[in-house]
Amino acid sequence: MSTVTRSASASPCMALNGIIDASLFPLKSTSDVVNLFRRALTSAIEPDLTLLSIVVGYIELSLTTGEAAQAAQAAQAALGNSSDVIMGNSVPFPVVTHELIAGLYKKFQTILSVVDKPKPHRQATRDIIKKVSDVIWNSLIRSSYKDRAHLQNLYSYLSGNKLDCFGVALATTAGCQLLGYRDVRLAISEDHAWVMFGQKRVESIEVTWHGKGSEDKRGQDIGAGIESGSWLYLGGLAVVCERGMEVAAICVALNISLSANSDCVEVAELQQQLLWLLYDLGHLKRYPMALGLLGELEEINRTHRSISCEQLFREAIEASRSYYHNHHVYPHIFQGNYYNRLLKYREAFAAWANAADVIRLYTYQCRDDEEIYKELLDIANELIPYVMKTESSGHSARSILRDAEVFANLLRFYDGICQWEEDSLTPILHIGWAKPLVNNITKFDYDIRSQVVIKLPEDLEAEEVAKKAAAAAAVAAAAAAAEEGNNNNNNTVVKKDEKPKSELPTTLADLTAACGEKILNPDFLLQGGGQPFADQKQQATVETETANSNNTDKEATTTTTTTTSNGGSAAQSPPTEAEHKEAKLEENNTRSSGTSNNVEQATPIVDDYDPFEIMLKRPVITLHSQKMKGLKDLLLAEKLNTHAISLQVTAQSVASRKVRGAAVDSSRQPATISATITAIASTEVVGGAGGGGGGSAASASSGAGDSIAASRPKRTRRE
Template sequence: MSTVTRSASASPCMALNGIIDASLFPLKSTSDVVNLFRRALTSSIEPDLTLLSIVVGYIELSLTTGEAAQAAQAAQAALGGGSDVIMGNSVPFPVVTHELIAGLYKKFQTILSVVDKPKPHRQATREIIKKVSDVIWNSLIRSSYKDRAHLQNLYSYLSGNKLDCFGVALATTAGCQLLGYRDVRLAISEDHAWVVFGQKHVESIEVTWHGKGSEDKRGQDIGAGIESGSWLYLGGLAVVCERGMEVAAICVALNISLSANSDCVEVAELQQQLLWLLYDLGHLKRYPMALGLLGELEEIHRTHRSISSEQLFREAIESSRNHYHNHHVYPHIFQGNYYNRLLKYREAFAAWANAADVIRLYTYQCRDDEEIYKELLDIANELIPYVMKTESSGHSARSILRDAEVFANLLRFYDGICQWEEDSLTPILHIGWAKPLVTNITKFDYDIRSQVVIKLPEDLEAEQAAALEAKKAAAAAEASLHLEGNNNNNNTVAKKDEKPKSELPTTLADLTAACGEKILNPDFLLQGGGQPFADQKQQAAAEQTTSSDVSHNNNNSSSSKEADKEATTTSNGGGSLAQSPPTEASSANATQQQSQSQHKEAKLEESSQVELASSKPAAVDDYDPFEIMLKRPVITLYSQKMKGLKDLLLAEKLNTHAISLQVTAQSVASRKVRGGADSRQPATISATITAIASTEGGGVGGSAGAGNATSATSSTDSIAPSRPKRTRRE
């Protein structure tokens, strides 16, 4: 093989800000590509987005769409390859030559030559960015305006003039960097991308389109999308990338799919190693989607010993909470689907409910929210019904159908979706949503459903107002007692301070404050007698037992003590001893006796608590109604539809027809076009629905419930936990 010597000035790759060495080419393996990215990320000069996108794009398309890859797919189909598995396509790793990269890089420079380069220290303007996006937009093939795979890199653009909407945003950002505009950054939501610019990156501009159509949004500000409350813009809390995060976006955009049923293991391995490199360098801390994707790749093929997939999913959620006020939905969906594949259904329901708590922050936009709608629909109508069918096939005490917390999370999941629907011009919950919902609810018996404490925002406000009034009353009572004590003499104050331990609290506030530290006495709650707390009851019983034992032990010497007492009384002149002023010796003796008595009481209390703790059975089936009451799951329903279902959900016999009517009611999902008043409709139709449905007898065992169960579960027989679902990432 002949060796060609090139000068630094003659090599385009050496001219890329001085961070790429031509000696690194050719790239013949995954480790060579990772080394190239490491050199670019650890250099003192920012990495070149154009170069890195061309390199990984060439590798991706060569391994997934090339002639050898197509031949491998045909061979796999002939062998009857299974679905949802990653398959190697037996294609050798493509050799990335210096000449190939240099030629495509120069072509991109030529395309951008019509745009003026900035003067020193000049920042980009909206007109400049719009012009760069116009150049890229006008050079695209019109047939590429569809959601197709492998169109998110600059190699696809420079070799075939094809890009999807994320590819256009990336190309615009890379083009501005190549021209010398350093303040232009890529902004990414969970299904869209745009550009921010300016000194503080607060100005924004659309440079592409969104969805399956080719409607042009270029040049617009994203403020209108944020104000509409659309999930597409994440409420203004999207990921604003630095250069390292833009490199991470290039790696996340790698598409590993060979076909609908198989993925390329070589591309997956490259993507996984690049993401671990970025993780180690700290570029994924503010990128929840990248952390979630890395977690899925680790679940398929474990490569890191100390960090598991579950930990990566938790880090993605923490990143969303810490940096974006928990406005990202996909981290929770990643975690829920992960637990579902591990058959950890309780954790899966909690994660899905957390995802619904995030989506409730937005207002449903039909076209913009298509991707997240599909995800939530898949959870509600495919995954959850399959779990319910699996768990109801046997009678197990550990089944999630015997867990009130799972039922509470199910209600929280649907409450979030119903609130997402409110104020939207397009309804979400049609009959296709209602049938699985009714079927899932009927799987829980009344004794499980009744354990859930359902509250409404109005109840919380009333409780807060009552607590505030009680606090004010307690403060007033305490002030009056203090004032009364100051007006009396010292003896009265001393008597008030000497309050026995067994005395009941004087105010409701004292009793409420003590409830957080002590366990209530059942006799006091049910009958109103005895001590209010269990530890006081134990202490009183212990003191009574001790006093009886002491009296029994002293019976033998009682006659002699009585004789001594009579003699002492006679010598001192009858009962004059009780009325005489105490001496120093007697007061010291009284103090000593009092201290001994307090020490004895403390010992008795300690021994009774130890005895109570040791005598408490450790059996799992120990049923304490008060502990169960304290552990009952409490949820608050915020959506109008679910608030109208409160009484129906907790009824002994479920009225399935009424629930279905309430869920599919369209009056809640409408808003006024004219006027500025809030148009949210209260849930006043629930009583009418209940009255109508009650005449039809739609109980648990009614025909409506049976029909819903049949239709909902018949389509989920083939839904089983499988490998992580590949999602479209933009």
């Protein structure tokens, strides 16, 4: 080891704005590095990005790509170790000397010497930032213009002239800081990085490229990418870092991979401790990706007593919702994959559906969205089919295949992807997506699929109009009844805002609006007699009983005993929760057996998981994409027409057939889609009997694409 010179004159580290004392060197362990970062983050002077990136970069490359690391990797391969787990590589922790860091730091200063330093209180301009990025760009080895491991730190740049996309953005930000431009900040999306600058940091500039190519984007404003609706820029809601968050970005960029099948435990431990330091100092509060990464590290190796990895995943989602209007996809993917690894499939499906709800906010861009496309494709074609295959064996009452909410989340997942495809020039859902989708849907029986209430945006609008009309009519009727009651000295009082419960729906709009909340009476549907809803008879009985009570207010009882489709009731209802559950079970058994008196009392269930509660659920979802809206009737059919579903899903992207500047009548859209699906289904029925069915189906598919394309209005991107 070289002797460390501790004099200020011989220590370039003393020129790092006074942040780091040369006495802290050499660094011989993880705790030494953490102490260095703590000193930098808690000092009165902002942390030096150049110094910190060089230090962790040297440690990362020494432990993962150095000669000793390569020897350890070869030894593991000789032992036949192919498991995908973190492995210690038996490499001693590298000693970080003062001379090494000082020499590389001075080299970076020399590279940037061609750029003018700012005058006092002068802010950076687009030309200055462009010049800094040009200096770094032009000194790179051309073969490094691909995303490879261990190229995201300044040590890789200063020792080998190699950087990836993120590395160039980080080096540009660190270079501007080293020159004295304090208003330049790093901006990070989930797969890209650029620079924000100006007094309020609202001006943006590209300083690197993206993807596998080397197209020159430097100097451009990111506004065009935001306006295109691309996920790459997160709709203008990317993470704009302060200095502490930029240090967090340096730690997140640490790559712990030792080989394709193993990771370096020493680098993982360093990264985990640094992220906890940043977490405790509050620098991860607005950084969802860092919180998710820390959660994954904690899942592998629990180090914190009071905060679990599950809590970190929830904090990442909460950060996305609180600070970025829920425009970040990866926090939901982190959580869904975590639940999947714990075999909590219901929670995993809900988290994956939430991820699809975020991706629907964007428009698919083929090259820019490659990484998130791979993630969603893996979920759709690998993880979900494996879960379905696992759960279909045995088919017990606890299986997710007996849960209507899981089916609803599956539809919501695909609805988000279909809407992501809309307005895109490149289709997403090819036959490779359609086959797993159809197989997954067929795993759910009709009695489970039929429990899901599927609504369309136009249905919601119609319901809203019907509710307003019904409310206005109820107010007028209540006012008239109250006035008449007062004139006759009647003690019966009816609230103005309450509609009498005995009043039957008199219009199709009222009946349609109530169908989403109540179960239809089979006798009413088949014979036309009786009450239209199954729970009205029970409600009338309860009202009769309560009317005989002198100490019970009729109005409050009528309100609180009204049941919902989920089997719940208000807290003031005279029947207890247990009695209400038994009554609901008795009602369902009576309906299925045709008897009303000889029903045995249900056995109380001690377990917190109640299969009957799952079966009684009626989840309500709203489909927004044109493809899934067209599948509504097919999804709820008793016998699934798998060929028609596949044709609809793989139909040509409606956006690519869009006529620019042509006005489209949106009122014709639902009828056109319904006619298209009817044609596909009828073609399947006619062609399925003979050998010529395939040609007819193909013709129907072509017609479906034309019809939908001509009628679909342009979707406006939601902010």
